[in-house]
Amino acid sequence: MSVPEGLLFGDQIAASRLAERFFALDAEKLLRLAIEDLFPGRIALVSSFGADSAVLLHMISRIDRATPVLFIDTLHLFPETLAYRDALVARLGLSKIITLKPDPAALAREDPDAFLWAQDPDRCCAIRKVQPLAKALEGFEAWITGRKRFQSATRANLPLFEADGPRIKLNPLARWTQADIDAYFDRHDLPRHELVAKNYLSIGCVPCTSPIRPGEDPRAGRWRGRAKTECGVHFALPEAGADI
Numbered sequence: 001m002s003v004p005e006g007l008l009f010g011d012q013i014a015a016s017r018l019a020e021r022f023f024a025l026d027a028e029k030l031l032r033l034a035i036e037d038l039f040p041g042r043i044a045l046v047s048s049f050g051a052d053s054a055v056l057l058h059m060i061s062r063i064d065r066a067t068p069v070l071f072i073d074t075l076h077l078f079p080e081t082l083a084y085r086d087a088l089v090a091r092l093g094l095s096k097i098i099t100l101k102p103d104p105a106a107l108a109r110e111d112p113d114a115f116l117w118a119q120d121p122d123r124c125c126a127i128r129k130v131q132p133l134a135k136a137l138e139g140f141e142a143w144i145t146g147r148k149r150f151q152s153a154t155r156a157n158l159p160l161f162e163a164d165g166p167r168i169k170l171n172p173l174a175r176w177t178q179a180d181i182d183a184y185f186d187r188h189d190l191p192r193h194e195l196v197a198k199n200y201l202s203i204g205c206v207p208c209t210s211p212i213r214p215g216e217d218p219r220a221g222r223w224r225g226r227a228k229t230e231c232g233v234h235f236a237l238p239e240a241g242a243d244i
């Protein structure tokens, strides 16, 4: 299946057309379509190796184990996340994990004590997450995220395809529920992130993640007590090298 060239570049019309055209496909078929037909060799999965990440990682292992997986190591991650990453990569045979780290010069200049998260979490996310990802995505036309509508009110209208500057962003699990995720884990006997059993249902950096309480959204434990709800990688990414 081929897509007219004009649809491969991110603008909202292109994203809406893709969403409309491929609305009926389930998550794995959408992924296969994107990896094999729409953006062959030009698409990456961005994975946090968090609570639900094994679902998409498992799907791409069945489509193409050499699909690039971008993993942002902010240097503030839980050791359990790094262990989970290593275990999943070995189990699924993924062969192209690309670990992104903050620019040492930016850290030395702006966060020498690794305490910026407390003073200015937006800036901390900018130099530890947004900037490394923007640079890494330079070589891709599309990227895949694991976001779901049920995770929070701010994600309730998440589309299957989004424009992201010059790129397309694909959210194959947008329509999934927690029950869908749990069933997928069970069906494929996938291991869980160790912190899920401790009620961390969305897992980011150590200083900015807490367990959730009964009745809360899965992402309620992120930046608890602050107005911040997103790290910024899902806002329009700046061009790599831009001062963000």
Ligand code: SF4
Binding pocket: 074, 076, 116, 117, 120, 121, 122, 124, 125, 126, 128, 129, 204, 205, 206, 207, 208, 231
């Ligand atoms: S989640 Fe917290 S520690 Fe991690 S990059 Fe953002 S502000 Fe910094």
